[in-house]
Amino acid sequence: MLKVNNLKVNFGGIEAVKGISFEVKEGEIVTLIGSNGAGKSTTLRTISGIVKPVDGSIEFEGTDITKINSSDIVKMGITLCPEGRRVFPDMTVLENIKIGAFLRSDDLSNDIERCYRLFPILKERNKQLAGTLSGGEQQMLAVARSLMSRPKIMMLDEPSLGLAPLVVQDIFKIIQEINDEGVTILLIEQNANMALRIADKAYVLETGKITMEGSGKELLENESIKEAYLGKKK
Amino acid sequence: MNGMQFLQHALTGISVGGCYALIAIGYTLVYGILRLINFAHGDIFMIAGYFMIFSFAVLPFPIAIIVTLVLTTLLGIGIEKVAYSPLRNAPRMSVMISAIGVSYLLQNLATYLFTAIPQPYPEIPGLKLRIEIGNISTSFVTLITPIITILIVVGLLYLVNKTKMGMAMRAVSRDYEAASLMGIKLNQTISFTFAIGSLLAAVGSILYFTDRSTVFPYSGSLPGLKCFVAAVFGGIGSIPGALLGGFFIGICETIIKAIGLSTFSDAFTFIVLIVMLLIKPTGLFGEKNIDKV
Numbered sequence: 114m115l116k117v118n119n120l121k122v123n124f125g126g127i128e129a130v131k132g133i134s135f136e137v138k139e140g141e142i143v144t145l146i147g148s149n150g151a152g153k154s155t156t157l158r159t160i161s162g163i164v165k166p167v168d169g170s171i172e173f174e175g176t177d178i179t180k181i182n183s184s185d186i187v188k189m190g191i192t193l194c195p196e197g198r199r200v201f202p203d204m205t206v207l208e209n210i211k212i213g214a215f216l217r218s219d220d221l222s223n224d225i226e227r228c229y230r231l232f233p234i235l236k237e238r239n240k241q242l243a244g245t246l247s248g249g250e251q252q253m254l255a256v257a258r259s260l261m262s263r264p265k266i267m268m269l270d271e272p273s274l275g276l277a278p279l280v281v282q283d284i285f286k287i288i289q290e291i292n293d294e295g296v297t298i299l300l301i302e303q304n305a306n307m308a309l310r311i312a313d314k315a316y317v318l319e320t321g322k323i324t325m326e327g328s329g330k331e332l333l334e335n336e337s338i339k340e341a342y343l344g345k346k347k
Numbered sequence: 348m349n350g351m352q353f354l355q356h357a358l359t360g361i362s363v364g365g366c367y368a369l370i371a372i373g374y375t376l377v378y379g380i381l382r383l384i385n386f387a388h389g390d391i392f393m394i395a396g397y398f399m400i401f402s403f404a405v406l407p408f409p410i411a412i413i414v415t416l417v418l419t420t421l422l423g424i425g426i427e428k429v430a431y432s433p434l435r436n437a438p439r440m441s442v443m444i445s446a447i448g449v450s451y452l453l454q455n456l457a458t459y460l461f462t463a464i465p466q467p468y469p470e471i472p473g474l475k476l477r478i479e480i481g482n483i484s485t486s487f488v489t490l491i492t493p494i495i496t497i498l499i500v501v502g503l504l505y506l507v508n509k510t511k512m513g514m515a516m517r518a519v520s521r522d523y524e525a526a527s528l529m530g531i532k533l534n535q536t537i538s539f540t541f542a543i544g545s546l547l548a549a550v551g552s553i554l555y556f557t558d559r560s561t562v563f564p565y566s567g568s569l570p571g572l573k574c575f576v577a578a579v580f581g582g583i584g585s586i587p588g589a590l591l592g593g594f595f596i597g598i599c600e601t602i603i604k605a606i607g608l609s610t611f612s613d614a615f616t617f618i619v620l621i622v623m624l625l626i627k628p629t630g631l632f633g634e635k636n637i638d639k640v
């Protein structure tokens with residue numbers, strides 16, 4: 114579904130992504146793990162058309178989308194739920210949900226109901242300003258907002274960042290639910306343990322390069338991964 | 348000053364204030380979306396005056412008004428495209444300098460093309476009609492200016508708060524990247540904002556110059572500065588703030604002139620700016636900061 118070939122991204126003189134290739138198949142949950150500054154966010158922002166690569170290509174459902182602008186990329190069915198949530202703080206919860214469907218002009222009521230079903234708290238808070246929500250609620254809102262574009266593939270950048278363990282579990286459960294409803298998932302996580310557990314396929318990104326790949330289970334059991342990302346000593 | 352005289356001056360003040368408000372909104376909208384003080388805004392207002400003079404000379408007045416509104420809107424969009432949009436990722440100071448450059452360019456261009464001699468502003472039929480209400484004598488334009496202003500502001504608030512385009516404007520003014528991720532087109536939204544700001548400056552220009560009767564290349568600079576102060580006073584970024592700021596500056600200025608302190612009236616505006624910046628830098632309705640990081 115989504116194919117990234119030899120992608121290179123620079124910021125000024127810094128090479129943030131140094132020629133990575135990976136693939137996301139339809140219906141899968143794929144995760145990209147790696148430490149701070151590895152280039153994970155940059156990869157997703159490049160797929161979304163926010164950042165332009167210096168080399169390489171991105172293919173979605175057989176179309177080259179490397180040079181397409183971010184608005185058309187959303188229209189094609191790719192959405193990014195960005196790092197740090199980035200909800201619009203001075204809009205209400207409901208407005209935030211609606212703005213996720215900015216490019217759609219059909220009826221939204223079913224989709225809004227779906228968001229409320231996944232995240233009942235958002236229904237309770239729908240008139241509240243998003244900036245006054247707690248961190249976990251904001252993350253749920255960000256996921257709901259991304260869903261509103263009816264994506265074929267949803268990219269999530271560290272959805273568990275700064276959340277309490279219980280909330281993290283909720284979020285991961287919902288990511289799986291969304292996947293069960295037919296949305297392909299590309300997930301970035303520092304919380305490698307959780308991410309690998311739900312992933313069909315995983316890639317490890319280190320300073321701009323992919324150093325390892327395999328099924329979620331394989332990487333969970335890999336000794337060097339255990340040491341570097343799962344905080345376990347040999 | 349007796350009651351009647353006071354009312355008379357208050358009416359004039361409200362009218363001038365209405366014009367100021369229309370221009371102040373342009374500052375506020377552009378600041379909201381680009382965090383840029385568009386120093387060229389007063390000069391766009393001045394050029395709108397010339398657009399009216401020349402289109403009125405060859406066209407019947409209703410069409411001349413439309414031509415003026417359209418040309419001014421296009422001028423605003425054009426300035427953004429040429430002078431600001433290439434600097435989207437540059438430091439804010441560079442864009443500001445570019446704005447100052449555009450301001451001087453427009454003034455000098457107007458001097459070069461139309462000379463520095465004040466040109467008579469056309470009289471739009473009906474607008475200068477004298478109207479007597481009791482002992483108060485005023486012109487039609489003075490009466491309708493605040494009404495037009497308030498209607499426009501109501502329409503604008505609806506646009507910003509209830510329409511999709513308004514939603515895009517609010518999103519872009521908060522967070523470029525998050526807005527792009529929603530599929531919102533930045534450049535299109537920014538152009539639209541400049542279009543609205545310039546259109547309002549054109550309306551303000553017609554109402555303002557009809558009352559002043561002449562236009563010259565610098566007739567935008569002082570009103571421009573005053574309206575900037577009005578926008579800061581009301582809280583830059585806020586539309587109701589700009590409206591209130593415009594009325595406040597207009598009324599105070601007229602009353603100060605009326606009590607015989609004409610020479611002091613412009614200085615007053617800037618005292619307002621300084622006092623406001625000292626006691627409440629975010630203005631009356633300044634942006635509430637509720638960001639959670």
Ligand SMILES: Nc1ncnc2c1ncn2[C@@H]1O[C@H](COP(=O)(O)OP(=O)(O)OP(=O)(O)O)[C@@H](O)[C@H]1O
Nearest residue numbers: 124127129147148149150151152153154155156196
């Ligand atoms: N806009 C930018 N300008 C300059 N350098 C940048 C920019 N964005 C990212 N970088 C650099 O690119 C590298 C990769 O950053 P990126 O945000 O992709 O890392 P990450 O893997 O998402 O890290 P984290 O887990 O901390 O979010 C870093 O060295 C970062 O400093």
Ligand SMILES: [Mg+2]
Nearest residue numbers: 153154155196
């Ligand atoms: Mg990141």
